[in-house]
Amino acid sequence: MREPVDLRRQRILAAVRSRGATRVSDLAAELAVSVVTLRRDVEELAREGKLRRGHGVARPVTDEAERPAPPAPAGDGGPVAVVVPERHSYLYETLHGARAAFEEAGVRIALHIAPAAPGAEQPLVERALADGARGLLIAPRWRDRATEEADYAWLARVPVPLVVMERRPRRGSALHAVDAVCTDHWYGVHLAVEHLTGLGHRRIVLAARDDSPTARALRAAFTEIAADHPDVHEWALALSSPGAVPDPAAPAAEQPVDLPGLLRGTGATAAVLHGDVDALMLVQALRDSGVRVPEDCSVIAYDDVVAALGSTPLTAVSPPKADIGRAAAELLLRRLARGAEPVRRLELLPELKVRGSTRPLRGA
Missing domain, CATH: 3.40.50.2300 (Response regulator)
Structure with missing residues (x-):
């Protein structure tokens, strides 16, 4: 006999609350239902405010470490502008993490792709602001230090909340006091x-x-x-x-x-x-x-x-590419919701994935 929907969803909630963030595929296997069915359950529970959903995972709403950033104030309107370089697969992976956080908060993204030319980001940002962007998440290309230094002044004057993603502005520069998230x-x-x-x-x-x-x-x-x-x-x-x-x-x-x-x-x-x-x-x-x-x-x-x-x-x-994007998006959402707060410069640690291209030195 098929398990009643309500009972299955109670089991999902119990599992997520006890374990923290849990993969949807693992829950589906454990409850002997399809991933599609489990995903529908998670979506419904999320609509009821009983848990959070992300890309392939379900998270408890009672876990402070996993609680989403406060949403931007209702009625502000306008999207958040995201600016990344063209043909940059590494930063596109960070973009996926940011997108998930914005979608969960109900905030629309206006994506701008910067061509490989010095100063390409500035006109894109100006256009986004003219179109009503209420926040900016940016990963400038900065091929050389001169280009980087040239961008500091105008970025520091951006009139909306700004987070620099996967970039570490020079200490003491005009961007030192701007929110930033990057890998160590x-x-x-x-x-x-x-x-x-x-x-x-x-x-x-x-x-x-x-x-x-x-x-x-x-x-x-x-x-x-x-x-x-x-x-x-x-x-x-x-x-x-x-x-x-x-x-x-x-x-x-x-x-x-x-x-x-x-x-x-x-x-x-x-x-x-x-x-x-x-x-x-x-x-x-x-x-x-x-x-x-x-x-x-x-x-x-x-x-x-x-x-x-x-x-x-x-x-x-x-x-942690996707986590960098999520952390940057959540930092921007927090800034939009709360306004004046201490500036944050976050660093996330990478990990080493050992595969077949390393081995002990012969004779060592």
């Missing part, structure tokens, strides 16, 4: 280096981009960590691809993108590669030159967007 990339590099040295690797190369705030943060973090680490005997930096610089037309001022040659020259047995697509291409270049991954060289990718899809799935540092 220093910790991500730390995870990678600790994993490699723990496997016995003593000579490590970082092949990274140099055309984004994340890339520059990774390069600075690796330089600091590798120079100070007692188990790193030799280290080197290289570009991850010829076009991974702020101005692709300018000559590269450092090592060419010859990772096999750099590994031979330094005796390195491990590499950290940013970002995923560059990492997969560099692993192919290693293979073509006779360097096997992970037998001859352990590799860690940084971003974890498509790192797991390679012929050898890559161990990767995985920033």
Whole structure:
């Protein structure tokens, strides 16, 4: 006999209240119903205010840590403007997290895609404000520091609540006192280096981009960590691809993108590669030159967007991309609802996902 709907929903509420956030698919399997049926139950319970629903999960409303940010005041009207760079899969994943939070709060998004040109974000923001945007969530491209500095002044004058997502404005700048949410990339590099040295690797190369705030943060973090680490005997930096610089037309001022040659020259047995697509291409270049991954060289990718899809799935540092977007959206919703509050600069820690591209050094 099929279980009555009311009883099933009581069991759903009991499970969510006791466990916290719970996947809809797990609840469906446990209650022996289809995911579609379970999702309808969750939606109805959410409409009744008995729980919260997210992308594939049900959350209790009584758990303060999971309580949604206060919704924007009713009657304000107007969407929240979200500005992200074009063709940026990493930031698109953060956008999914932000979208879920805004949808749960009943706030409409006006999405603006910024082309790859210096200063492209400013006219988009001005247009959004003219169209009635009541808040702004933005992830500027900032290919170089000059572009970043040029954006500080006008962003600081934006007349609506503003949250900068996955960017860390320079300390003491005009944007220092603006809400921001980003990944702790220093910790991500730390995870990678600790994993490699723990496997016995003593000579490590970082092949990274140099055309984004994340890339520059990774390069600075690796330089600091590798120079100070007692188990790193030799280290080197290289570009991850010829076009991974702020101005692709300018000559590269450092090592060419010859990772096999750099590994031979330094005796390195491990590499950290940013970002995923560059990492997969560099692993192919290693293979073509006779360097096997992970037998001859352990590799860690940084971003974890498509790192797991390679012929050898890559161990990767995985920033909490969707959680960054959700936290940024909830911070903006809080600002819209409560107005004057202390400025918040949040950092979320990434994690290391170990796959098949790292192994202990032979003889270590």
